[in-house]
Amino acid sequence: MKATSFLTSLLFLLSLNTAQGAPGWKALTNDEVHDPTSPAIGILQEPATALALLPSDTSGNRVSWIRALRERYIQPRTNIYPETEIKVLDMDIIMELTGEMPLVRFPHKPHTEWLDCDNCHDKIFIEKVGANPVNMFAILAGEYCGRCHGAVAFPLTECNRCHSVDRATFTGQPGAQPEKKVSELIN
Amino acid sequence: MGKDGYIQRKKSIRCRQFIFYLTLLAGFSSFNVLAEYGDVVLNRNAELNDMRPVVFPHWFHRIRFRCKVCHHELGFEMRAGSNDINMGDIIDGKFCGMCHNGETAWSVDNCDLCHSGKPGLKTGIHGSNETSGPGRW
Numbered sequence: 001m002k003a004t005s006f007l008t009s010l011l012f013l014l015s016l017n018t019a020q021g022a023p024g025w026k027a028l029t030n031d032e033v034h035d036p037t038s039p040a041i042g043i044l045q046e047p048a049t050a051l052a053l054l055p056s057d058t059s060g061n062r063v064s065w066i067r068a069l070r071e072r073y074i075q076p077r078t079n080i081y082p083e084t085e086i087k088v089l090d091m092d093i094i095m096e097l098t099g100e101m102p103l104v105r106f107p108h109k110p111h112t113e114w115l116d117c118d119n120c121h122d123k124i125f126i127e128k129v130g131a132n133p134v135n136m137f138a139i140l141a142g143e144y145c146g147r148c149h150g151a152v153a154f155p156l157t158e159c160n161r162c163h164s165v166d167r168a169t170f171t172g173q174p175g176a177q178p179e180k181k182v183s184e185l186i187n
Numbered sequence: 188m189g190k191d192g193y194i195q196r197k198k199s200i201r202c203r204q205f206i207f208y209l210t211l212l213a214g215f216s217s218f219n220v221l222a223e224y225g226d227v228v229l230n231r232n233a234e235l236n237d238m239r240p241v242v243f244p245h246w247f248h249r250i251r252f253r254c255k256v257c258h259h260e261l262g263f264e265m266r267a268g269s270n271d272i273n274m275g276d277i278i279d280g281k282f283c284g285m286c287h288n289g290e291t292a293w294s295v296d297n298c299d300l301c302h303s304g305k306p307g308l309k310t311g312i313h314g315s316n317e318t319s320g321p322g323r324w
Contacts, residue, residue, distance in 0.1 A: 039303075123265075
């Protein structure tokens with residue numbers, strides 16, 4: 001018991017450290033992308049300055065961008081041209097060809113809150129259930145979901161966030177689920 | 188179950204608990220090294236014209252604009268390196284130039300603020316699955 005209680009307290013201390021947002025984000029001078037001698041250093045905003053204020057996540061860039069949007073930590077613009085139609089769809093797709101893994105639930109809502117339909121349809125996904133030969137190899141190579149996930153959305157190591165529906169207890173029909181009314185458009 | 192069996196089982200539970208906490212610890216300590224920014228480096232034209240590569244930080248822009256603004260309204264393809272952007276377009280108000288015009292955001296005469304990348308970097312997305320995830324090794 002001594003070992004575990006020691007580890008628990010150590011974990012607690014560590015989580016305190018991370019909750020204070022200490023060295024989670026690399027500075028621009030050592031992010032291996034920016035030139036440390038560039039005159040932009042010191043003018044450009046440091047990631048930690050902005051990201052530490054947003055709700056945290058355990059992976060990727062440590063920001064829960066969905067919560068940031070829904071809880072109005074940020075209010076990013078939906079459009080520049082006034083005539084652009086803002087489309088949000090609340091409809092889930094259940095994908096069943098997942099081998100031994102739990103079924104995949106793809107929620108349109110959080111995706112359309114950020115993206116327009118034509119970002120994915122039909123360039124990345126044909127707009128028809130069963131028409132897309134999605135598989136993890138292609139995703140890991142940056143196709144389908146992998147176009148964003150792992151790059152600008154939560155990474156592919158978060159298996160259970162997509163494989164989230166238990167096969168044994170799922171009683172509905174796979175594929176497109178009934179569309180729900182979008183109760184609130186997040187602006 | 189005899190007493191020995193009981194003690195042995197208790198020991199193995201303790202062992203498993205130890206491994207569990209150790210794994211958690213490993214996960215927590217990785218917090219400090221794995222921040223992924225999804226920065227896009229654009230170097231199709233930059234270094235050919237004696238400028239540093241451009242760094243486009245997704246994290247900064249998505250705080251202010253949803254993906255759909257640039258990827259739907261402004262016509263940026265959703266694959267790093269597939270947008271052939273040159274300064275002429277930007278000065279004409281296309282792509283970055285829609286906002287980087289001195290009104291919404293800094294104007295094109297602040298060359299170094301965008302052209303701030305390390306020399307020699309290739310066009311592509313950096314600080315993401317290509318560097319720390321299971322994606323393209």
